[in-house]
Amino acid sequence: MNFEAFFEEKLGGLHEAGNYRVFTDIERHAGGFPRATRYRADGSTQDVTVWCSNDYLGMGQNPLVTGAMKEAIERCGAGAGGTRNISGTNHYHVMLERELADLHGKQDALIFTSGYVSNWAALGTLGSKIPGLIIYSDALNHASMIEGIRHARCEKRVFRHNDPDDLRRLMALDDPAAPKMVAFESVYSMDGDIAPIADLCDVADEFGAMTYLDEVHAVGMYGPRGGGIAEREGIMDRLTVIEGTLGKAFGVMGGYITASRALCDFVRSFASGFIFTTALPPSLAAAAAVSIRHLKASQLERRRHQDAVAKVRKALDAHGIPHMPNPSHIVPVMVGNAAKCKWISDVLIDNHGIYVQPINYPTVPVKTERLRITPTPMHTDGDIRHLAGALSELWSQCALARAVA
Numbered sequence: 001m002n003f004e005a006f007f008e009e010k011l012g013g014l015h016e017a018g019n020y021r022v023f024t025d026i027e028r029h030a031g032g033f034p035r036a037t038r039y040r041a042d043g044s045t046q047d048v049t050v051w052c053s054n055d056y057l058g059m060g061q062n063p064l065v066t067g068a069m070k071e072a073i074e075r076c077g078a079g080a081g082g083t084r085n086i087s088g089t090n091h092y093h094v095m096l097e098r099e100l101a102d103l104h105g106k107q108d109a110l111i112f113t114s115g116y117v118s119n120w121a122a123l124g125t126l127g128s129k130i131p132g133l134i135i136y137s138d139a140l141n142h143a144s145m146i147e148g149i150r151h152a153r154c155e156k157r158v159f160r161h162n163d164p165d166d167l168r169r170l171m172a173l174d175d176p177a178a179p180k181m182v183a184f185e186s187v188y189s190m191d192g193d194i195a196p197i198a199d200l201c202d203v204a205d206e207f208g209a210m211t212y213l214d215e216v217h218a219v220g221m222y223g224p225r226g227g228g229i230a231e232r233e234g235i236m237d238r239l240t241v242i243e244g245t246l247g248k249a250f251g252v253m254g255g256y257i258t259a260s261r262a263l264c265d266f267v268r269s270f271a272s273g274f275i276f277t278t279a280l281p282p283s284l285a286a287a288a289a290v291s292i293r294h295l296k297a298s299q300l301e302r303r304r305h306q307d308a309v310a311k312v313r314k315a316l317d318a319h320g321i322p323h324m325p326n327p328s329h330i331v332p333v334m335v336g337n338a339a340k341c342k343w344i345s346d347v348l349i350d351n352h353g354i355y356v357q358p359i360n361y362p363t364v365p366v367k368t369e370r371l372r373i374t375p376t377p378m379h380t381d382g383d384i385r386h387l388a389g390a391l392s393e394l395w396s397q398c399a400l401a402r403a404v405a
Contacts, residue, residue, distance in 0.1 A: 018338035019360045026050070026355065030066070033058045033378050038349065048349060049383055051356040051373050056221060056329060057301040058378045059251030064294055065287045069252075072286035080279035084268075088279035096285040097256075099292045103219075103227050104242045106258040110268055111285070113277055115216045115245030118255030119144035120151060121273030122243065123183060123212065127152025129270055130179055136167055136209070138184040138195070145183055145214060161188075164199040171207045180209035181240075186229035187217040190364050190372065192330030197230055201238040210240040220249025221302065221329060226295040246288040250295070254280050254288060304377035305329060308384070312375045315388035320402030321395060324370075331373040332359075333391065335400065341369040344394045352390040 014020040025039040026048065034050040059065055072092055082088035093111060100109035112118040119142065127135055127149055134155040137145065149156050157174075160166040162184075171180065182204045184195050197213065204211045215228035223231030228244065230236045241263065246254035257267065268274060295301065309329050316323050316333065324332040335341040338360045345358040356371045364370060373387075395402065 018342050024355060030061050033061045034376055046353060048353045048355045051354060051387060053374060054248040055251050056249045056374060056376060057305055058376050059249065059291045062251065065251060065291045068290040069283045069287040072283040076282040079281050083277060084279045085275060090282040092282040092285040093279060096289040099289045100256050101258055103225065103292060103296065104258040105236045107261040108264040109256055109258040110264045111280060112255040112274060113280060115247060115255035116144040117273050118243055118257055119214060120148040121271040122241065122257045122267050123148030124151035125267050125271040127154040133179045133181060134174055136170060136180065136182045140188055141183060141185060142214060162193065162195050164196060164203050167200060168203045171203065180207055181212055182209050183212040185214040187328045189217050189330065190332065190359065191324055192326035192328040192332060194229060194327055197233060198235055201235065212241045213239045214243050216245040216248060219244040220295050250288055250291040252288040252291060253284050301377055308375040308377055308379050311384050312373065315384050319388050319392035321391050322403040331375065333371040333373055335369050335371065336367050338369045340398050341371065344398065345371060347394055348390055354387055354390055
């Protein structure tokens with residue numbers, strides 16, 4: 001087999017469909033978020049404003065967070081030096097897990113190298129080690145959750161997105177004695193919609209099922225202390241496992257689960273994705289702990305962020321730019337054509353200094369291609385006017401339909 005020809009053919013198909021992904025080479029400006037320098041292929045540079053970062057609150061450049069990271073490097077050095085089991089558990093890891101358990105009102109927490117790994121390892125371990133477990137998974141769950149469930153090789157059922165009635169229907173078809181788990185997200189990252197957590201917990205309770213909630217796009221963002229949607233709704237105690245990330249609103253890197261002491265210890269003891277990987281650098285753990293601690297006490301970042309989101313939506317409405325209505329901080333601007341979506345993204349950055357990544361298949365279904373805009377507290381009114389005006393100009397050039405006010 002000509003392997004190189006095979007690779008080129010498949011990549012060519014992505015180019016033809018407009019789904020080939022190009023990395024944008026940027027250097028964020030410390031203290032100047034959301035400003036960044038873009039490095040072009042020809043060696044030139046360009047100042048850009050980032051509109052698609054998951055560093056939702058700009059905590060990745062907060063002086064308290066960066067200061068904690070620097071201090072930890074001075075105290076401990078760069079890396080952890082091993083796996084958590086063999087010399088790699090630094091006191092900063094222990095302190096971070098305590099902060100996370102407290103954030104979600106759980107007995108314990110366990111940190112991983114990313115949110116993807118935490119979902120894959122936790123779901124994969126629980127699904128493979130609990131005899132006869134059936135996992136009921138929301139149809140729009142993240143790839144990491146899907147992969148974890150697939151890795152578990154346990155029985156699974158997929159219920160219609162955010163549909164407690166369909167979940168109940170599926171659970172009623174299975175053996176009442178079989179152990180069960182319901183796995184879903186709070187804020188869904190592409191549409192920005194929010195799960196009916198209490199209703200899904202009601203169904204799980206009917207059938208004696210565990211619940212597994214992915215709060216990666218909600219931690220830091222919602223709730224009086226940034227514990228997520230479940231904290232905002234006062235129902236964290238109804239979730240068996242709450243999973244989150246340190247790489248979005250907390251501005252650093254890593255993932256975690258929080259749950260009972262026994263469940264966390266079970267995953268710690270049996271998850272290969274935890275046991276056999278080098279621990280997070282202590283500096284990341286120190287920075288994440290400070291970020292969490294700050295957002296537990298401060299409402300300022302969340303208030304400013306919500307104001308910015310409202311302003312962006314209002315500006316888009318004024319220009320008739322269609323964006324998906326939802327109750328979260330994610331603003332999906334709907335294009336509906338892969339080639340046009342990429343073209344708009346390219347022109348925005350090349351001609352207007354606006355960086356927003358096109359979201360195409362397979363991340364979203366064909367004909368729902370979009371620009372996923374994530375406002376931050378640091379975007380100014382001028383930034384918002386510039387974004388809306390540039391989109392309006394390109395909307396006309398592409399002959400795309402405008403939203404009706």
